[in-house]
Amino acid sequence: MPQRGRPRGFDVDEALERAMEVFWRQGYEGASMSDLTEAMGINKPSLYAAYGGKEELFRKVVARYAAQDMAYARDAFAQPTAYEVVATLLRENVLAVTRPDRPAGCLSIQGGTACATPNAPIAGFLAASRLAGERALADRLARAVDEGDLPADADPVALARFVMIVTEGHAIHAAAGVAREDLQQAAEIALAGFAAASGARVPEQATGTV
Amino acid sequence: MPQRGRPRGFDVDEALERAMEVFWRQGYEGASMSDLTEAMGINKPSLYAAYGGKEELFRKVVARYAAQDMAYARDAFAQPTAYEVVATLLRENVLAVTRPDRPAGCLSIQGGTACATPNAPIAGFLAASRLAGERALADRLARAVDEGDLPADADPVALARFVMIVTEGHAIHAAAGVAREDLQQAAEIALAGFAAASGARVPEQATGTV
């Protein structure tokens, strides 16, 4: 039984994409239902029927964002050495927050850093998902210690935190309109700092003064 | 002529302080007039008469924040060497975003990273003021180059950007509830990265593996 009533007049996935851009640019609270429906090209009842409401729509948007705009993180984790993991993460993050075909910055931060009291769970949800990413990186770096890729006295949790902090700073900077090349410079400094602080083996080229 | 009519029944400065906490915790858009007046202990017309409206109140709050909660930046700039400037900045920033008597994070970021279209100037204003701070740091580091405190080939602009990025990342992390000591670890890693990338003279103790 493929479909039983009137068929949907819009592509659910494509409309989700449009909603993502609105939330990304305006944040959760700053995106009104009118903004969303206009960008998605549908009416309010359709939105409610298809996604369940504003908050549910936002959570679906975040899931889509994690699956598609944060895919670089999974690639980074798959790198063979801790240095390459972090290098990939930092460099790809810069590209991700400065993509010309996307709003500047990162949905997780633009979405809602601070919220009105009734929407506080939104900010908490976003913060929790960022910290989950940090934990995943810490696990990856811990594996690097196990494998002898990082010195035994390296602190994977602290190092992962540093990397994520730089990532978040990049997102804020990008949202302020700072250019990609400028952030790339900063990412290299951070990478050098990671290498120095962790004792990670650096492939070949020297750190060099900036 | 000290005062000509009925005297004000509240302390303008103290009420501004209360308003700051509300904006800091809930952001510009997330802070409603009711939230503000309740926290300030005044009525809406009083707020309007004393401050001029919500946006003007917010700008006054930001000015107060810059003068009082960002005072550590001026202290940092006054340090004799680039290393100490950055060390002070990073360490004091961690303290500032994790003060137990204040909301977590930084008003400039919590205030509004993303806003609805009519409030977009707010986000722009906050971003611009952060970038102004970055420029000031770059100037200070350029002076360090002139003074021979930093190598001639050091890039003050890039280094300042890196430091501010870490600062902003700390603010995001703090707002997510991360503890002060955890951020302090990250600040030391960043400081080591700054030293390595800039070629700054480090006072005495070694960088050390984290």
Next chain:
DNA sequence: CAATTTTTGTACCGAGCGGTACTGATCCGA
């Protein structure tokens, strides 16, 4: 061709938004 099912668009809901008119209360100087 109904009958049924689902989506669509309009029009509306109560609530809260930022902002303000207006009445009383409270101070000053004359």
Next chain:
DNA sequence: TCGGATCAGTACCGCTCGGTACAAAAATTG
């Protein structure tokens, strides 16, 4: 003691918010 000036508090403004009731429209099923 009174007039002018300023502030406090209530009650309200138009508007937008997120969410929904309802009927017309469009598809499948018999």
